[in-house]
Amino acid sequence: MRDAVQMKVNGVTVRVPRGSTVAAAVLLAGRSTFRRSVSGELRGPLCGMGICFECRVAVDGQLHVRSCQMLCREGMEVTLSE
Amino acid sequence: MSERREFDVLVVGGGPAGIAAACCAAEAALRVAIADDNPALGGQIWRGEHASHSSNEAAYWYQRVKDLRLEHLSGVHVFAQLDSHTLAAETDTSVCELSFRSLILATGARERFLPFPGWTLPNVMGAGGLQALAKSGWNVRARKVVVAGTGPLLLAVAAHLKQYGADLRLIAEQASWQQLVPFALSLWRLPSKLKDALSLRRQLLGISYLTSCWPVAAEGKHKLESVTLRRGARTWSVPCDYLACGFHLVPNTELAALLSCAVENGRVRVDDLQQTTVPGTYCAGEPTGIGGLELSLLEGQIAGYAAAGRLDSARRLFANRNRMRRFAAGLERAFALRPELKELPRPETLVCRCEDVSLSRLREHASWRAAKLLTRCGMGPCQGRVCGPALEFLLEWKPESVRPPIFPVRVESLVAAARTDSETLHNPALRS
Numbered sequence: 001m002r003d004a005v006q007m008k009v010n011g012v013t014v015r016v017p018r019g020s021t022v023a024a025a026v027l028l029a030g031r032s033t034f035r036r037s038v039s040g041e042l043r044g045p046l047c048g049m050g051i052c053f054e055c056r057v058a059v060d061g062q063l064h065v066r067s068c069q070m071l072c073r074e075g076m077e078v079t080l081s082e
Numbered sequence: 083m084s085e086r087r088e089f090d091v092l093v094v095g096g097g098p099a100g101i102a103a104a105c106c107a108a109e110a111a112l113r114v115a116i117a118d119d120n121p122a123l124g125g126q127i128w129r130g131e132h133a134s135h136s137s138n139e140a141a142y143w144y145q146r147v148k149d150l151r152l153e154h155l156s157g158v159h160v161f162a163q164l165d166s167h168t169l170a171a172e173t174d175t176s177v178c179e180l181s182f183r184s185l186i187l188a189t190g191a192r193e194r195f196l197p198f199p200g201w202t203l204p205n206v207m208g209a210g211g212l213q214a215l216a217k218s219g220w221n222v223r224a225r226k227v228v229v230a231g232t233g234p235l236l237l238a239v240a241a242h243l244k245q246y247g248a249d250l251r252l253i254a255e256q257a258s259w260q261q262l263v264p265f266a267l268s269l270w271r272l273p274s275k276l277k278d279a280l281s282l283r284r285q286l287l288g289i290s291y292l293t294s295c296w297p298v299a300a301e302g303k304h305k306l307e308s309v310t311l312r313r314g315a316r317t318w319s320v321p322c323d324y325l326a327c328g329f330h331l332v333p334n335t336e337l338a339a340l341l342s343c344a345v346e347n348g349r350v351r352v353d354d355l356q357q358t359t360v361p362g363t364y365c366a367g368e369p370t371g372i373g374g375l376e377l378s379l380l381e382g383q384i385a386g387y388a389a390a391g392r393l394d395s396a397r398r399l400f401a402n403r404n405r406m407r408r409f410a411a412g413l414e415r416a417f418a419l420r421p422e423l424k425e426l427p428r429p430e431t432l433v434c435r436c437e438d439v440s441l442s443r444l445r446e447h448a449s450w451r452a453a454k455l456l457t458r459c460g461m462g463p464c465q466g467r468v469c470g471p472a473l474e475f476l477l478e479w480k481p482e483s484v485r486p487p488i489f490p491v492r493v494e495s496l497v498a499a500a501r502t503d504s505e506t507l508h509n510p511a512l513r514s
Contacts, residue, residue, distance in 0.1 A: 020219025032204040039438040044204030048214030053463035
């Protein structure tokens with residue numbers, strides 16, 4: 001991939017186009033579930049624009065990051081709570 | 083606080099209205115900045131336009147941003163007011179204090195979501211939501227997509243997803259043909275809108291666009307597998323990978339409300355110069371009522387000129403803006419929600435996705451306030467931004483007052499904001 005960023009989603013290495021958001025990277029890693037809700041339901045992104053908080057993940061240890069508003073960086077490690 | 087920045091004009095929101103406002107204010111050689119929570123300028127409709135321009139209009143405005151060397155504070159979430167001329171904001175790593183002489187709110191809109199069985203399944207997304215992901219690196223090629231809900235956004239999203247290679251199954255629009263025809267005819271009076279409409283029609287040739295049709299359920303085990311649609315007496319299921327579903331747009335008025343600007347019928351009240359009921363605070367674009375790109379650009383320019391004191395330049399745009407406002411009123415009539423949609427959620431369907439509160443639990447209460455206290459509905463991270471507009475439609479519950487922080491923030495940000503607040507209170511020299 002030309003001008004790609006390499007990163008990890010739950011320990012699995014993925015290469016995504018530079019400029020992609022973390023949400024896109026999680027989807028590109030083949031995951032549609034990002035987290036579990038308070039009652040244990042599977043959830044993925046809804047609004048895509050930082051409003052709904054359904055796509056929140058941990059990025060390099062920082063919890064509750066809205067993955068739709070963060071750009072991927074080389075070497076980033078994303079952890080899904082699911 | 084870690085950093086304090088001072089501006090003559092601060093614009094909150096970097097979509098078309100914010101860009102236009104900032105450019106017009108900056109022409110008067112003022113210190114202007116745009117604070118926006120996204121990584122790049124453009125808001126939702128111009129998402130991705132910083133890299134390559136798909137329209138001449140976007141190219142024009144991005145060039146102006148560049149020529150004026152506008153300061154853009156990206157990834158900045160404004161969460162509280164410190165005093166009448168200072169806001170507190172958080173970035174990924176820090177907290178900052180943004181002070182201003184004049185403020186322009188261009189906080190845009192979000193999609194309205196309505197709950198129906200299965201709407202919380204992964205891969206059921208907003209229409210604009212899926213489009214935003216497709217513009218942010220997600221590859222929708224060959225994915226089977228159903229686009230549903232209401233509003234002109236559905237067509238724009240469908241055309242865009244098709245262009246990205248998605249396998250579009252159909253577009254389900256809840257409005258009736260009878261509702262849409264007068265609106266479609268009114269486009270003749272607005273050549274630019276007519277051109278957009280014809281271009282969308284050309285791009286979507288061969289894709290079925292069903293009016294008076296809406297989703298009644300989404301099914302799937304771990305993620306979406308199919309959606310059930312209803313049209314008249316007919317109910318049928320369509321297998322798909324994604325359901326892109328949104329019921330038109332809702333103005334983002336939280337920041338305006340926090341700053342004590344009057345909000346009426348879900349819109350920020352403004353005068354002819356786009357000034358809110360708080361002197362020196364202006365508002366432009368979707369927060370004053372959903373009107374689309376052109377109206378947002380006009381309101382943004384007027385607000386920018388007004389904030390810079392260039393009233394003649396602002397007044398020259400009034401006629402155009404007022405014409406576009408009439409178009410906006412037509413938009414609202416054409417895509418009004420049909421009452422049948424109130425029957426979409428079953429008693430067990432979750433309405434509040436943050437706290438997993440079902441409709442039946444909410445129905446036990448008389449108001450949102452009571453429901454909040456006893457079910458935590460609307461008290462999760464989205465702070466009612468998703469369930470609020472849904473409950474306004476379903477149960478006619480009015481939104482509650484807005485309190486800081488208007489977004490969940492890190493504890494250290496709250497502490498820093500509180501510290502600054504008390505320093506400011508006890509040291510009159512720091513007050514503006």
